[in-house]
Amino acid sequence: MKRRIGSQIMASILVNAIYAMINYPIILLNTLLAPLAILAVVTFASHGTLLPVAVTGALIMNMVSSGTSMQQDLSHLKNDMRLQDMIVSSPTTSTIYIVGMAISEIVYSIPTIAFLIVLHFIFVKTTILGGFIIFLALATTFTFSVSLGFFLSTFTSDIIQSWGFSGIISPLLTTIPPVYYPITYIPYPYRYLSYLSPTTYASEIVQSQIGVFHLGFQNFVISWVVLISITVVLGYLAVRRSRWREV
Amino acid sequence: MRIATHGLTKIYDKKYQALDQLTFNVDLNGIFSVIGRNGAGKTTLIRILSTELLPTSGTAFVNNLDVVKDATALRNEIAVVPQEARPLPWLTPLQTVRSYLMWRGYSYRESKERSKDALRSLGLENLEKVKNRKLSGGQKRKLMVATVIASEAPIIFLDEPTTGLDYVSRKEMWEILSRLKKDRLIILTTHYLEEAEILGDRIMILDKGKLADIGSIDELRSxxxxxxxxxxxxxxxxxxxxxxxxxxxxxxxxxxxxxxxxxxxxxxxxxxxxxxxxxxxxxxxxxxxxxxxxxxxxxxxxxxxx
CATH class of the missing domain: 3.30.70 (Alpha-Beta Plaits)
Structure with a gap:
């Protein structure tokens, strides 16, 4: 029979997003709350001055959350439901499965993303080119995040272990680094530590496009090189080094 | 259809030996029951044959396809219900079967028709829109079987499909599997020897990762x-x-x-x-x-x- 890759990708989107949202609408609220909660805290604490940064920060966090959510979802499907074993033994490849599940996480986040985009248009000032660069930075962040999420999920043996991973990743990539606040707020030498997180580079790019600070051309290029390099490495790990087939 | 292994060995974490130089070559049709004590290597064998798990050494062929080198081609021929597999609680039976078929590459429309047919053949048509979490244990097991038989795969692996079911539910499952074996090869592991005896056209006895014997019940008895x-x-x-x-x-x-x-x-x-x-x-x-x-x-x- 003819295999339709579109159907294979759609299956992941249906199972992990659309059917879940149709059958349990409460989860839409859940996805909305996490990024908005920090956005609210940062906005109120800064008397509104950091609202534009917090909005872009919430978008970055949403991209990273897609990866951590994917890691938890796939770990649950693999270890508790044995779904991965059924998929491994089917004509679906690991790459198709990753793509489908990654899109499902975006679909899952559509209400949050839509709300943040509205806030972005209202409160964040940027050029068309700046908006495009922000989109690229967010897309790259999403790509490394879901790659990392998939890679880790294939090594987990139970959901508790999976929670352990996401519990580490989430604060290290979104809460602690300068995602919701400008990097200039971090004093030296701690600022150097923040560069250990790939989201710092994404934030630098995004924040420079909304006028929070000036990022020189050289630093702009370096941020992109680092961000893309990390994405390529994590993408390679996800596609080539994940434990799709058990050993 | 033929299943053959040569020197098939699986060692987990470099110390737990699940299969030990397992070698057999058998032509099969109907139901092939694999029995053995806990830890005999049944699930490991099924997982290797169904391309879920890589062997440590040795070779295995299903329908003349190498489970390692020809895994992609073999995956078109097989469908698997792993041990402890459960339907996702937030889906309905129809959504469960349909999504599996779409993962296998069926179109959205085609998968719906095939799903309905499979659910009907297992007597689940009245439950197709009920949430899976509301199904009984027996209905969930039937649904997992419906999921794989809805596909075109001629070889079905079922790893302990009746474990935990009451006697009546098990007998229902036996009737289903007896019907299915007319046009599929079913490879079944079970702890219930009565089940293996009733269903198995051929039976393999594994003992501590090694082949104790293989044959029909009469051949083994002789x-x-x-x-x-x-x-x-x-x-x-x-x-x-x-x-x-x-x-x-x-x-x-x-x-x-x-x-x-x-x-x-x-x-x-x-x-x-x-x-x-x-x-x-x-x-x-x-x-x-x-x-x-x-x-x-x-x-x-x-x-x-x-």
């Missing part, structure tokens, strides 16, 4: 020392026959294992003393005990239910 069982409805009998094995069981019965001639030598004594008895062929349980022993020989390396 190879054991005591192919007949005399069941005596008394625990107070005086039997002095060489070449038989006597076991007194709790419910005031005595079992005597032996060959046909040895068993029939005892019949006059029982008739004369008006003691009730029956003579049976050795069941798969009796055969299994004679192959792998009754003592607790569970593998000391046992990591989980391999």
């Amino acid at each position: 190879k054991i020392k005591f192919p007949y069982v005399l069941r005596i409805m008394s625990d107070n009998v005086d039997i002095n026959e060489d070449g038989v094995e006597i076991k007194r069981v709790s419910n005031r019965q005595t079992l005597v294992y032996g060959t046909a001639s040895k068993i029939y030598n005892l019949v006059p004594y029982l008739v004369t003393n008006k003691i009730k008895f029956t003579v049976e062929q050795a069941s798969l349980g009796n055969i299994f005990e004679q192959y792998v022993g009754e003592e607790d020989g569970g593998d000391k390396n046992e990591k989980e239910d391999w």
Whole structure:
């Protein structure tokens, strides 16, 4: 029979997003709350001055959350439901499965993303080119995040272990680094530590496009090189080094 | 269809040996039952044959396709219900089967028709829009079977599909599998020897990762020392026959294992003393005990239910 890759990708989107949202609408609220909660805290604490940064920060966090959510979802499907074993033994490849599940996480986040985009248009000032660069930075962040999420999920043996991973990743990539606040707020030498997180580079790019600070051309290029390099490495790990087939 | 392995070995974490140089070559149709104690290697074998798990060494072929080198081609031919697989609780049965078919590459429309047919064939058509979490244990198991039979795969792997089901639900599943085997090869692992005996056209006995034997129930029975069982409805009998094995069981019965001639030598004594008895062929349980022993020989390396 003819295999339709579109159907294979759609299956992941249906199972992990659309059917879940149709059958349990409460989860839409859940996805909305996490990024908005920090956005609210940062906005109120800064008397509104950091609202534009917090909005872009919430978008970055949403991209990273897609990866951590994917890691938890796939770990649950693999270890508790044995779904991965059924998929491994089917004509679906690991790459198709990753793509489908990654899109499902975006679909899952559509209400949050839509709300943040509205806030972005209202409160964040940027050029068309700046908006495009922000989109690229967010897309790259999403790509490394879901790659990392998939890679880790294939090594987990139970959901508790999976929670352990996401519990580490989430604060290290979104809460602690300068995602919701400008990097200039971090004093030296701690600022150097923040560069250990790939989201710092994404934030630098995004924040420079909304006028929070000036990022020189050289630093702009370096941020992109680092961000893309990390994405390529994590993408390679996800596609080539994940434990799709058990050993 | 043929399944063949040569020197198939699986060692987990460099210390837990689940399969030990397993070699066999068998032509199959209908239902192939794989039995063995906990840790005998049943699940490991199924997982390797169904391309879920890589072997440590050795080779395995399903339908002349190498499970390692030809995995992509083989995956078009097989469908698997792993041990402990459960339908996702937030889906309905129709959504469950349909999404699996779409993962196999069926179109959205085609998958709906095939899903409905599969659910109907297993008597689940009235539940197709009920949430899976509301299904009984038996219905969930049936749904998992419906999921894989909805595909076109000619080879179906079912790893302990009836574990945990009550007797009536198990019998329903047996009827389903008996129907399915007419046009598919079903490879089944089970802890229920009665199930393996009733369903299995061929039976493989694994013992501590090695092949104890393989064959039809009659072939296996013909190879054991005591192919007949005399069941005596008394625990107070005086039997002095060489070449038989006597076991007194709790419910005031005595079992005597032996060959046909040895068993029939005892019949006059029982008739004369008006003691009730029956003579049976050795069941798969009796055969299994004679192959792998009754003592607790569970593998000391046992990591989980391999």
